[in-house]
Amino acid sequence: MRIPKMKVLFLAMALVAMAAGTALAAKINLTMFYPIAVGGKPYQVINELIQDFESKNPDISVKAVYYGNYDDTRTKCLAAIKAGEPVQLSVLFSIDIFDLVNQDLILAWEDVVQTDEERAWLKSFYPALMANSMYEGKTYGIPFQRSTIVMYYNKEAFREAGLDPEKPPATWDELVEMGKKLVKKDANGQVVRWGLSIPSTGYPYWMFQCFAIQNGLELMNKEGTEVYFNRPESVEALQFWHDLAYKHGIMPKGTTDWGTLRQRFLEGNTAMMWHTTGNLTPVKENAPFEFGVAMLPAHKRRGSPTGGGNFYIFKHTSPEERAAVLKFVKFMTEPINTAKWSIGTGYIATRPEAYETDLLKEYVSAFPAATVARDQLEYAVAELSTYETARVKKFLDDAIQSVLTDNATPKEALDKAQEGADRILRRYR
Amino acid sequence: MNPKIARHVYGWLLFSPAAIFFILFTHYPIVRSCVLSFFSNPRGSKPPRFVGLSNYDYLIHDPIFWQALKNNLIYAFGTIPITISLAIVMAVWVNRRMPGRAFVRAAYFTPTILPMIAIANIWLFFYTPGVGLFDSILNALGYPGRNWLGNPDTALLCLMVIAIWKDAGFFMIFYLAALQGIPQDVVEAGKIEGAGRWYFFRRVTFPLLMPTTVFVVFNALINTFRIVDHIFILTKGGPDNATQLLLYYLFQNAFEFWDTAYAATLTVVIMVILMTLALTQFKVLERRTHYQ
Numbered sequence: 001m002r003i004p005k006m007k008v009l010f011l012a013m014a015l016v017a018m019a020a021g022t023a024l025a026a027k028i029n030l031t032m033f034y035p036i037a038v039g040g041k042p043y044q045v046i047n048e049l050i051q052d053f054e055s056k057n058p059d060i061s062v063k064a065v066y067y068g069n070y071d072d073t074r075t076k077c078l079a080a081i082k083a084g085e086p087v088q089l090s091v092l093f094s095i096d097i098f099d100l101v102n103q104d105l106i107l108a109w110e111d112v113v114q115t116d117e118e119r120a121w122l123k124s125f126y127p128a129l130m131a132n133s134m135y136e137g138k139t140y141g142i143p144f145q146r147s148t149i150v151m152y153y154n155k156e157a158f159r160e161a162g163l164d165p166e167k168p169p170a171t172w173d174e175l176v177e178m179g180k181k182l183v184k185k186d187a188n189g190q191v192v193r194w195g196l197s198i199p200s201t202g203y204p205y206w207m208f209q210c211f212a213i214q215n216g217l218e219l220m221n222k223e224g225t226e227v228y229f230n231r232p233e234s235v236e237a238l239q240f241w242h243d244l245a246y247k248h249g250i251m252p253k254g255t256t257d258w259g260t261l262r263q264r265f266l267e268g269n270t271a272m273m274w275h276t277t278g279n280l281t282p283v284k285e286n287a288p289f290e291f292g293v294a295m296l297p298a299h300k301r302r303g304s305p306t307g308g309g310n311f312y313i314f315k316h317t318s319p320e321e322r323a324a325v326l327k328f329v330k331f332m333t334e335p336i337n338t339a340k341w342s343i344g345t346g347y348i349a350t351r352p353e354a355y356e357t358d359l360l361k362e363y364v365s366a367f368p369a370a371t372v373a374r375d376q377l378e379y380a381v382a383e384l385s386t387y388e389t390a391r392v393k394k395f396l397d398d399a400i401q402s403v404l405t406d407n408a409t410p411k412e413a414l415d416k417a418q419e420g421a422d423r424i425l426r427r428y429r
Numbered sequence: 430m431n432p433k434i435a436r437h438v439y440g441w442l443l444f445s446p447a448a449i450f451f452i453l454f455t456h457y458p459i460v461r462s463c464v465l466s467f468f469s470n471p472r473g474s475k476p477p478r479f480v481g482l483s484n485y486d487y488l489i490h491d492p493i494f495w496q497a498l499k500n501n502l503i504y505a506f507g508t509i510p511i512t513i514s515l516a517i518v519m520a521v522w523v524n525r526r527m528p529g530r531a532f533v534r535a536a537y538f539t540p541t542i543l544p545m546i547a548i549a550n551i552w553l554f555f556y557t558p559g560v561g562l563f564d565s566i567l568n569a570l571g572y573p574g575r576n577w578l579g580n581p582d583t584a585l586l587c588l589m590v591i592a593i594w595k596d597a598g599f600f601m602i603f604y605l606a607a608l609q610g611i612p613q614d615v616v617e618a619g620k621i622e623g624a625g626r627w628y629f630f631r632r633v634t635f636p637l638l639m640p641t642t643v644f645v646v647f648n649a650l651i652n653t654f655r656i657v658d659h660i661f662i663l664t665k666g667g668p669d670n671a672t673q674l675l676l677y678y679l680f681q682n683a684f685e686f687w688d689t690a691y692a693a694t695l696t697v698v699i700m701v702i703l704m705t706l707a708l709t710q711f712k713v714l715e716r717r718t719h720y721q
Contacts, residue, residue: 075684099687190573194559200579201667252558254579255668260557269559390685401668405581 028324031063033080034091034145035073035309037278042145045344053331060324069202070096070309071390081105081314088317089325091309094132094141095385098224101135102387106312108138112326121330124351126374131382133310141310142329143350144341147276148304148373148380149210151297152283155290157182157193157271168272168294172214172240175297179250182271195250197270198241202258204400205384205393206305207274210296211237213303213381219396224386225428229396230411230418238410240299242403254405276307277373280346284367293369295376302379308347339363348374386421387428395420459700465693477690484694494695497673500585504674505653508592513645515597517638520604521630534605541599549662552591553578556663578664581671588672591659596652600645607641608634640714647710651703675699 036042043066050062067076070093077090092100100106113119125133125143133141155165161181169175179195186192198207205219212219217233220226228234244251265273266286274296283291296304311329313322331337335353339360342349354360355374364370386392399413408416466484468477488494523534540548555562556577564574577587611634619629657677660666666673666681676699683692 071685078684078687103687186568188571188573190568192559192568201665252576252579254576256576256579257553257557259662260553260561263554264557264560267560388686390681391688394681394686397667398669405579405668405671407581407669 028060028320029063029086030060030088030321030324030328031065031086032089032091033065033067033073033077033087035068035070035093036066037069037276037308041281042341042345045341049332049337049340052337053328056331057327060328062328078105081316087314088321089311089313089329091144092312094143094146094306094308094310095383095389097132097135097140097310098385098387099389100312101140105314106140107315107317107322108135108140109142109313109326110138112313112322118326118330121333124353125333126348126350126352126377128377128380129306129348129350132306132385141312142333143308144311144332144338145278145309145345146348146350147278147307148348148376149207149274149296149307150277150280150304150372150376151272151274151294152265152279153272153292153294154265154268155292157184157268157289158292160184161271165290165292168292169297170294171297172299176244176248176250179244179272180248183250191252193268194252194270196244196272196274197251197256197261197264198244198274199258199261200255200400200404203307204255205396206307208238208241208396208400209305209381209384210274210303211241211299213305213379214296214299214301215240216300218381219384220382220386222382224389225425227384227386227392227396227418227421227425229399229421230414235410235414238400238403238414241400242406242410245404246406255401278308278345278347280370280373281344282346284346284369293372295372295379302376304376304380305383306377306380307383342370346370346373348377386425388424391424392421462693462696462700465690466697468690470688470690480690484690487691488694488698493670493673493678494675496670497675497678500671500673501654501675503585504589504592505650507586508589508596508653509646509649512593512596512600512649513642515593516600516604516645517635519597519601520608521634523601524605524608537598537601539598540595541602543595545595545656545658546662548591548595549659552587552659553663556587579668581668584664584668584671588659588663591663592653592656596649600649603641603645604638607638611637643710643713647706647713650706654699654703675702 034042034046046064046066050064054061065076067073073090074092074096077087077092080087097106109122110119113122122139122142129143129146130139133139133143151168153168158165158168158178161178161184163178163181169178175196182193182195183191184193200207209219212234215233215237217228217231217237219228219234245253261270261273261275262279262283264270265275266283266288268289277293280293295302311332313325313329317325332341333350335349335351335357336359338349338351338354339357341347342354342360343363349355349360355364355371384393384396395417399408399417402408402413403410465477467479467481469480469483471477519537523530523537527533558564558574558576558579561577563577567574575583578584615633615637616629619633624632654675657674657680660672660674660677664672666677675695679692679695679699682688682695
């Protein structure tokens with residue numbers, strides 16, 4: 001990465017944006033950035049929805065810019081705002097809410113909506129998805145690209161191992177027991193198929209939250225000012241994740257890559273994987289075998305964190321732009337459009353009404369796996385989100401990776417992470 | 430107009446386009462980074478305030494910074510000797526009349542023209558445990574596969590292999606040019622004196638390549654601090670900071686943690702390292718490597 005070149009690029013982009021702005025002054029031009037965290041074709045679906053919107057609203061034009069994963073998108077988006085480029089809305093990580101509010105960049109949607117119908121719209125989403133979307137009682141994020149973590153499993157591998165392919169593991173004990181049966185070794189004793197894989201790069205804290213929630217612990221408070229990384233439940237949870245590899249031998253040792261895990265699953269290298277439901281459509285389209293999707297197994301309780309991106313509206317917008325943004329975001333979250341989005345990607349359709357549309361009803365009846373992530377919302381809790389969320393997350397990520405690579409015990413690692421997080425969060429209490 | 434003044438104006442006019450860009454995009458950011466490194470990080474409505482050396486104090490007590498520096502040194506000293514040896518061998522190899530010479534040269538040079546991000550995406554799948562290229566080969570030969578990037582003992586090595594693969598061909602070009610600059614009479618003299626091939630290389634070719642070697646060493650060194658694109662794709666600095674390099678850590682602080690103050694501090698440190706390297710290079714080049 002050569003920093004000076006990037007600056008030149010930003011300048012050039014700003015110039016282009018300015019030129020474009022003057023040429024089409026009559027129309028309202030909206031620019032938004034959005035991320036793609038998994039493969040597949042979210043790009044195509046977004047473009048189709050936007051075309052549809054523009055044909056119905058000829059006075060508004062929307063430029064959607066895809067910019068890498070969540071961090072990349074936020075980086076680019078903030079740099080654009082700083083450079084004075086017109087960006088009115090974006091799909092950014094739901095957990096960035098504390099920092100975006102703290103930086104005084106975003107507006108509460110309550111301050112944008114005007115009619116009762118619009119106010120009702122704010123309340124039309126699954127409540128579990130609002131946990132990461134509200135701050136001090138106000139709505140800052142409109143759920144769009146939202147997920148929970150689900151368990152994908154290879155039904156053929158289940159049959160081969162003498163397991164019932166319609167009964168995926170429902171508890172931690174069953175997970176271990178079935179995992180052991182699913183491990184397949186060749187003549188030399190090399191593992192050719194693992195029982196289970198859980199990604200531990202990219203978003204390790206997110207996967208860890210599953211274990212913590214299932215063990216009865218939420219990792220942070222609602223205000224985003226406290227975390228509970230080194231509680232006994234958390235230590236136990238990390239110990240269990242570690243033991244899946246080092247004691248039970250059903251998961252590869254070391255860290256597991258987020259990006260290539262899907263490929264390993266599709267090639268039969270792992271019989272089960274935990275991954276975002278945003279991977280559902282790509283898996284469906286590419287799996288050469290019959291696969292199933294299940295809720296994550298329970299221990300003290302069931303559970304998964306929610307995840308993904310929300311629509312945010314930025315503060316430095318004119319009243320006309322705000323009205324246009326509202327129109328656009330309302331369009332994108334119309335039941336039929338969230339249904340289209342969900343079918344195209346695997347993400348959850350963010351409002352219950354979407355599942356009442358004929359389109360999604362038909363899809364779901366032919367492909368019941370599509371509702372697992374939604375059904376799991378009942379047990380879902382908020383994704384780890386605090387002030388200075390990225391830095392706090394990194395303490396936990398490092399702790400998880402040091403344990404999964406067997407370089408520290410869960411207690412040591414999590415104590416250290418807690419200490420680091422406390423040092424930062426103290427300032428916000 | 431006075432011709433002398435006109436000449437000055439002319440000179441400044443010629444100089445100014447480059448100067449403006451240099452000042453705007455190099456000198457001003459350097460100064461600004463230095464200044465920012467003495468201020469606290471602005472948060473929301475709180476403006477930055479002067480904090481003296483406290484960012485540097487944080488840096489000295491930041492274990493991840495030291496780990497990144499150590500990794501950077503391992504990365505540099507692990508890759509450069511091998512890259513250069515390979516570059517010389519390849520250059521000598523393709524600097525002869527042989528069938529398919531152009532093809533071989535192009536093949537060696539190809540990794541250089543690919544963007545690092547593309548390369549990283551390809552190698553990500555080479556390194557994938559179980560189904561990746563390396564594990565497939567190992568398994569076919571009856572050896573166990575490895576979790577290449579997921580193990581702190583091998584992750585940094587994996588990145589180093591990519592750097593070597595990518596850079597060797599690039600440096601080969603410099604050596605190839607240098608080899609063609611070696612005077613033919615020296616070669617003939619060697620032949621007449623009956624110098625063996627290895628003896629000739631050791632006592633004549635290699636010393637004559639010295640200026641190129643110095644140039645390449647320093648550029649390679651600077652590159653190891655400058656190019657971290659593959660880390661974004663392959664490891665994001667993990668597992669547990671095993672592949673954390675200074676520039677990547679700087680990026681994380683600036684853009685993921687929004688900590689511009691600390692990022693500025695890291696910038697200053699990296700800049701000092703790079704400037705020291707560059708200045709040393711000029712000194713060494715001036716003093717030690719003139720043979721002709």
